[in-house]
Amino acid sequence: MDKRLEPIVKDVQEKFGATLAEFREEAHLFVAAEKIVGALTLLRDTHKFELLSALTASDYYPQTTPRFHVIYQLSSVEKNLTLQVRVPVNEANPQVPTAAHVYKVANWREREVFDMFGIVFEGHPDPRRILMPEDTVGHPLRKDYPLGYEEPQFTFNFDEIRVVKPAPKE
Amino acid sequence: MSQIEEVSVDQFKHLVSERALTGETMLLNMGPQHPSTHGVLRVLLELDGETIINCVPDIGYLHTGVEKNMEAKTYQKAEVMTDRLDYMNPLGNNLSYVLAVEKLVDLDVPARAQAIRVILVELQRIASHMVWLGAFGLDLAAMSMFLYCFRERERILDIFELVSGQRMMTTYIRPGGVWRDVPVEFDKAVREFVQMFHKRVDEYERLLTRNPIFIDRLVGIGYLSVETALQYGVTGPNLRASGSDWDLRKARPYMGYEQYDFNIPTRPEGDTYARYIVRIEELRESLKIIEQALNKMPLGPVNSDNRKFVPPPRAEIGVSMEALIHHFKLWTEGFPAPKNSVYSAVESPRGELGMYLEGDGGPKPYRIHLRTPSFDNLAVLPEIVKGHLVADLVAILASIDIVLGDIDR
Numbered sequence: 001m002d003k004r005l006e007p008i009v010k011d012v013q014e015k016f017g018a019t020l021a022e023f024r025e026e027a028h029l030f031v032a033a034e035k036i037v038g039a040l041t042l043l044r045d046t047h048k049f050e051l052l053s054a055l056t057a058s059d060y061y062p063q064t065t066p067r068f069h070v071i072y073q074l075s076s077v078e079k080n081l082t083l084q085v086r087v088p089v090n091e092a093n094p095q096v097p098t099a100a101h102v103y104k105v106a107n108w109r110e111r112e113v114f115d116m117f118g119i120v121f122e123g124h125p126d127p128r129r130i131l132m133p134e135d136t137v138g139h140p141l142r143k144d145y146p147l148g149y150e151e152p153q154f155t156f157n158f159d160e161i162r163v164v165k166p167a168p169k170e
Numbered sequence: 171m172s173q174i175e176e177v178s179v180d181q182f183k184h185l186v187s188e189r190a191l192t193g194e195t196m197l198l199n200m201g202p203q204h205p206s207t208h209g210v211l212r213v214l215l216e217l218d219g220e221t222i223i224n225c226v227p228d229i230g231y232l233h234t235g236v237e238k239n240m241e242a243k244t245y246q247k248a249e250v251m252t253d254r255l256d257y258m259n260p261l262g263n264n265l266s267y268v269l270a271v272e273k274l275v276d277l278d279v280p281a282r283a284q285a286i287r288v289i290l291v292e293l294q295r296i297a298s299h300m301v302w303l304g305a306f307g308l309d310l311a312a313m314s315m316f317l318y319c320f321r322e323r324e325r326i327l328d329i330f331e332l333v334s335g336q337r338m339m340t341t342y343i344r345p346g347g348v349w350r351d352v353p354v355e356f357d358k359a360v361r362e363f364v365q366m367f368h369k370r371v372d373e374y375e376r377l378l379t380r381n382p383i384f385i386d387r388l389v390g391i392g393y394l395s396v397e398t399a400l401q402y403g404v405t406g407p408n409l410r411a412s413g414s415d416w417d418l419r420k421a422r423p424y425m426g427y428e429q430y431d432f433n434i435p436t437r438p439e440g441d442t443y444a445r446y447i448v449r450i451e452e453l454r455e456s457l458k459i460i461e462q463a464l465n466k467m468p469l470g471p472v473n474s475d476n477r478k479f480v481p482p483p484r485a486e487i488g489v490s491m492e493a494l495i496h497h498f499k500l501w502t503e504g505f506p507a508p509k510n511s512v513y514s515a516v517e518s519p520r521g522e523l524g525m526y527l528e529g530d531g532g533p534k535p536y537r538i539h540l541r542t543p544s545f546d547n548l549a550v551l552p553e554i555v556k557g558h559l560v561a562d563l564v565a566i567l568a569s570i571d572i573v574l575g576d577i578d579r
Contacts, residue, residue: 058537
């Protein structure tokens with residue numbers, strides 16, 4: 001971890017009870033969902049992380065508490081630092097307060113995370129799907145969502161698959 | 171016959187002004203099939219006469235589920251998906267992905283492979299800017315620019331074909347190095363191109379930079395401030411045209427960019443014309459990097475000798491049992507990566523191209539997220555087109571250089 005990150009990490013840990021994990025020189029801060037807007041605002045205003053580089057999520061199915069991590073990748077243009085903030089989200093209540101008013105780019109990125117993972121961002125100004133059509137059922141990047149391969153036909157399931165497939169007209 | 175549903179304005183109600191609902195202003199769809207949207211992009215416009223009041227981009231028409239597909243493939247096989255992501259920048263995407271994999275498994279790359287990567291990625295940047303400049307000219311009715319730019323781009327694609335056998339979907343940069351060493355003709359081909367291209371850039375500038383029609387269409391159009399750009403996550407030439415000198419090649423050097431002497435072109439104006447000037451200057455800087463990298467390209471291997479990640483050379487397989495086992499294991503099972511995550515980013519022609527890559531101890535990525543620059547660059551569009559004419563929207567959209575394959579993934 002970069003030496004200059006240490007006071008910043010300490011500040012967030014003290015104010016928001018965050019825990020730290022490190023891997024390959026990267027700092028990952030774990031923050032609770034209800035404190036994320038405060039933590040992001042602090043990082044943006046006091047510590048000059050003015051760029052939200054990426055906002056995404058990861059699904060740890062079949063684990064349920066937490067099932068998801070919402071990941072905020074922050075960059076500081078002024079200080080040339082990066083920091084990752086992760087928010088664990090439970091399956092029972094997949095909700096995170098929106099950060100769209102802290103970083104405007106979060107508007108579209110949160111729509112994408114909602115579209116792909118079904119995590120609801122409370123108070124989002126425009127909560128529609130963004131990449132998938134409006135009438136899609138399910139959320140494709142969840143681990144329990146199938147990739148959509150056609151099942152190969154073997155002798156043991158020969159009839160089963162022939163019934164499901166549309167037959168050509170005679 | 172299936173029923174035709176009339177799309178109601180309800181789902182866009184909160185994005186347009188009240189006057190649109192009474193019919194006082196007009197709602198107009200631009201796209202999805204429109205030549206100046208550079209792909210399949212739909213923009214819903216609210217117009218008062220010819221002035222844009224609100225603009226709602228609608229994306230997702232090219233969504234192919236790249237991230238989901240990559241999760242089902244091994245680390246080596248997932249790389250081919252990155253070629254098809256931003257089709258104007260396949261080598262840059264390869265590099266971004268490969269850097270993330272190398273960071274995750276902690277793999278070093280020999281100096282010669284680094285130099286080859288830099289040369290190819292900078293050539294790719296020029297090729298991408300050529301398509302941009304051609305399309306930009308075309309949108310502003312400078313038809314001949316399109317022909318000139320594609321003529322030069324073809325020369326670059328020939329070089330790619332020379333090294334990788336493919337013009338576009340190269341998959342040439344691999345984890346641990348590159349596919350194989352460049353052929354002997356490579357040096358001459360690149361030098362000839364560089365020599366020729368210096369003059370061509372001057373030609374483009376003579377055609378466009380002081381052209382009064384061009385200036386009238388661009389100066390003062392689509393102003394973007396640094397603060398707005400950062401708020402919306404805009405990076406790359408669009409950010410640098412607003413006055414910031416944020417470039418990952420300088421800020422966080424990768425692949426030995428710190429040893430090359432080049433400048434970061436910036437402009438303070440933040441308008442469409444500034445974005446044009448910055449990209450033209452970037453062409454010259456890329457040429458500088460290519461020349462330096464060619465001159466000091468070291469000799470030696472082009473692949474890491476860590477056999478747990480890089481397949482052994484063909485000749486070794488016939489004589490070494492271990493090499494045969496490694497070859498077999500790597501191409502059937504793949505290599506494992508630790509259960510943790512990394513984020514690595516490179517400067518693509520459009521901005522920060524980041525990869526969030528998470529391993530689970532197995533040979534397939536558990537989760538990969540592609541932070542594509544065009545996505546954020548398009549998100550800022552509604553902010554900068556307000557109050558402009560429809561014809562200016564075409565110029566602005568062309569100037570922010572979006573690639574729809576990059577946005578929809």
